[in-house]
Amino acid sequence: MGQGEGEGEEEALLIGDRSRPSHEKSEIPRDSFHLAYIIYFTLGAGFLLPWNAFITAVDYFSYLYPETSVDRVFALVYMLVCLVSLLLIVAYSHKSDSRVRINIGLILFLLSMLVIPVMDQLYIKGRTGLLPGFYVTVASIALSAVADALAQGGIIGSAGELPERYMQAVVAGTAASGVLVSVLRILTKSIYPQDAHGLRRSANLYFSVSIVVMAICIIFYNVASHLPVIKYYKDIKMQAISEEKNVSSSLTGSAWRSNLWNIVGRVKWFGFGILVIYVVTLSIFPGYITEDVHSQVLRDWYPIILITCYNVFDLVGKSLTAVCLLENSKIAIGACFARVLFYPLFLGCLHGPKFFRTEIPVTVLTCLLGLTNGYLTSVLMIAAPKTVRLQHAETAGIVLVLFLVIGLAAGSVVAWFWVL
Structure with missing residues (x-):
């Protein structure tokens, strides 16, 4: 998934040039052993792994709380809490340190x-119908959503300050987390009996793996700041900030709001594209796939296979930008809006001709949903931060995540219409 060192250094020069202070350019440090790339890939996997653990353990939670629409409640709570948290972060990001926010976010992930x-x-011990347990579970999802806002906004903002290969690493990592949990789900369903004991062991494995990965992310993130290549770009950013302060007043109050709106104006169409991507995706996945389509042949394997197909093709799409990046942002944004065509296609899988309601069309559409989601997300996430000055790339990244979460929250609401 990584790019060659020569390409990485060429991109680095372009990033530095867009707002590089006027001094002699020093030699760009190499990303030895692609360690920085691996760290950002792991961080991308880390901040989405908790959410993937929750939705992939759907059969466990559905068994414990049979009277609730687990998928849709989880998605709605997670996205709305994350949205509110991100709005607060955007408003006060200039008064806080991104490194502190990211570390707090990763620790909150670990706790959740x-x-x-x-x-x-x-408490639960395999018993069903214990509503206090359901409320605590929802509260842990809300805590995880706060952590997501802190960690994801900061990590994507940090990657936006670096050459594009690091943003691609983060975005691909988010897809890899879904693949990892899906593989774990297939293994546990194959190995463990599908009774109360087996479901408990499966769910505990998902969350145990998530805990281990999150601990690794905390270590990796704090190691990354000491890597020469990361320090190089951080130094450039700090010099750019210093030069900006020399020619303008401190960005507080009305000056900060003016600057923020300027950043939003530059990335808004990229943001709207990302918003539409996730409205379409989350209104279909996972609720529709896990609750609304059925297979007499595959039975309870069917939603697991569909989720795995989606996650694998999402990873493929997000990895393709490492070798083939669409440069025309207007085409990419137009393709985001064209994805609304998935609605009538998936509706046909529920109420259309008999062939459309079989496993093959549903699986093909699910793969296409994942592939387009992954590729277009990666294209827009890579391109958008490059439209602003280097010292504003972090804020641009947080704004993009805000658009993304608005799309996820809206998609969570639209998902309910499949059952109306």
């Missing part, structure tokens, strides 16, 4: 992941 296995051992 601990809730499920601890509660299972001390």
